[in-house]
Amino acid sequence: MSEFRKVTEETSHYRHLEKMSVTDVLQNMNKEDKTVPDAVAEAIPQIEKLVSAFADKMLAGGRMFYIGAGTSGRLGIVDASECPPSFGVPYGLVIGLIAGGEKAITQAVEFAEDSTENGWADLQKHFINDKDVVLGLAASGTTPYVIAALKECRKRGILTGSLCCNPNSPVSREADYPIEVVVGPEFVTGSTRMKSGTAQKLVLNMISTSIMIQLGRVEDNKMVNMQLSNVKLVDRGVKMVMEKLALTDYEKAKDLLLKHGSVKKAVQAMNGSL
Numbered sequence: 500m501s502e503f504r505k506v507t508e509e510t511s512h513y514r515h516l517e518k519m520s521v522t523d524v525l526q527n528m529n530k531e532d533k534t535v536p537d538a539v540a541e542a543i544p545q546i547e548k549l550v551s552a553f554a555d556k557m558l559a560g561g562r563m564f565y566i567g568a569g570t571s572g573r574l575g576i577v578d579a580s581e582c583p584p585s586f587g588v589p590y591g592l593v594i595g596l597i598a599g600g601e602k603a604i605t606q607a608v609e610f611a612e613d614s615t616e617n618g619w620a621d622l623q624k625h626f627i628n629d630k631d632v633v634l635g636l637a638a639s640g641t642t643p644y645v646i647a648a649l650k651e652c653r654k655r656g657i658l659t660g661s662l663c664c665n666p667n668s669p670v671s672r673e674a675d676y677p678i679e680v681v682v683g684p685e686f687v688t689g690s691t692r693m694k695s696g697t698a699q700k701l702v703l704n705m706i707s708t709s710i711m712i713q714l715g716r717v718e719d720n721k722m723v724n725m726q727l728s729n730v731k732l733v734d735r736g737v738k739m740v741m742e743k744l745a746l747t748d749y750e751k752a753k754d755l756l757l758k759h760g761s762v763k764k765a766v767q768a769m770n771g772s773l
Contacts, residue, residue, distance in 0.1 A: 503667050507639050507691050509684040516687065528693075531686050535697045538682045539705075546705055549660045549676035553632045553706070554713040556658055557592075560630055563710070564622060565595045567636030568612030568644050570692040571662075571699060572597030573604060575636050578703040584732075586716035587724030587761055593707065596621045598644040611644065618648025627657065634706070635661040636699060638691035640668025640679075649673035662702055664695040678702060723763040727756070736762050744769055 513519075513527055553563060565575030576595035583590050598617065599608025611617070622633065633652050635645040640663035649659045650673050661674035664682055671677035680702060682694040711717060716724050727733050733753070739762045740752040752765075759765040 503640075503669065504665065505639065505641070506665050506681055506683060507685065507695055508689050511684050511686055511688045513686060528686050531694055532697060535680075535682050535694050535701065538680050539698055539701050542678050542680045542702070545676070545678045546702060549634075549678060550706055550709045550713070552658060552676055553634075553660065554710045556630065556632045557710060557714060562591065562625075562627075562631045563593045563707075564625070564627065564631060564633045565593070565636055565703075566618055566622065566633060566645055566648050567596075568598035568603075568642050569607070570696045571636035571638055571642075571645075574696060574699050574703060575634075576604060578700075578707050582707055582711065584726045584728055585722055586711040586714075587722075587726055587763075588711070588714070588716060594625060598642075612642050613644070615643045615647040618644040619651040622648060622652070627652075629656045629658075632658045632660070635659065635670055635674060636663075637661070637668075637670045638664045638695040638699065640665040640670045642670065646670050646673055662699055664691065664698055718763065721762065723766075724761050727760070733757070740765050 516524060557563060565579055567575050576597055579593040579595035582588055582593040597603045598614065599611030602608055603611055633649065635649045637645045646669055649661065649670065652659050653673060659674045660676040660678065661670045662678045663670050664680055666679055666681050668679065671679060680698040682698050685691060685693045685695065687693065721739050723739065725732055725736065727736055733756070736756045737749060737753045740746065740756050741749065743766045746752045755765045755769065756762065759768050
């Protein structure tokens with residue numbers, strides 16, 4: 500493997516930010532942010548390999564774990580928490596873990612990411628096994644909490660992936676399916692919550708959404724299994740039912756939706772009665 504270069508810690512292309520006007524700060528940040536989708540596009544072949552492998556395991560009954568620290572860990576928790584309401588999958592199918600535990604979601608927990616034992620211990624709390632898959636999230640690619648957890652997974656035959664923003668990183672060496680999205684130096688030197696965080700969010704969207712499509716949780720372009728957890732989602736669901744069943748009566752469609760609990764089940768019930 501080529502020499503490891505910590506691009507995420509390299510000096511910003513911009514100097515004396517404190518002397519810039521607000522307009523210049525915003526325009527320059529936006530200029531940098533525009534480069535992120537291009538970096539993600541270059542990683543699509545890596546993402547595709549991971550999605551295909553992870554989806555196969557999940558179709559066979561496995562779960563997906565995200566494990567990370569700091570911003571990376573928080574992004575994993577956000578993505579995992581949005582899968583049940585969006586796609587109607589059970590809580591526990593996609594699980595986000597962060598170094599330092601629940602406190603670390605809102606507060607920095609000092610040195611939590613430096614533990615080489617807690618990552619695997621956190622996975623064990625969920626009785627992880629070789630049916631499951633684990634995606635290690637580390638912008639730097641050097642987080643001990645993540646690297647050690649992936650290493651233990653591989654020892655036990657658990658499929659692993661990684662997502663980082665430095666090329667040829669240590670975390671990639673511990674992953675069966677590494678993804679490296681190299682976005683370059685941050686606008687504020689070393690602040691990986693910026694471009695690196697944006698890149699990770701984009702890739703997590705791609706991974707979870709494409710896997711859910713493979714799991715049959717989307718039909719056409721609709722979230723037909725979404726949870727009906729608020730008025731907005733109920734209204735969206737009613738309109739889907741009306742479209743799929745060619746109904747013009749909103750209240751009838753709403754009654755069907757609420758009776759059966761999801762767009763998919765409501766449509767299946769009506770089609771079965773025809």
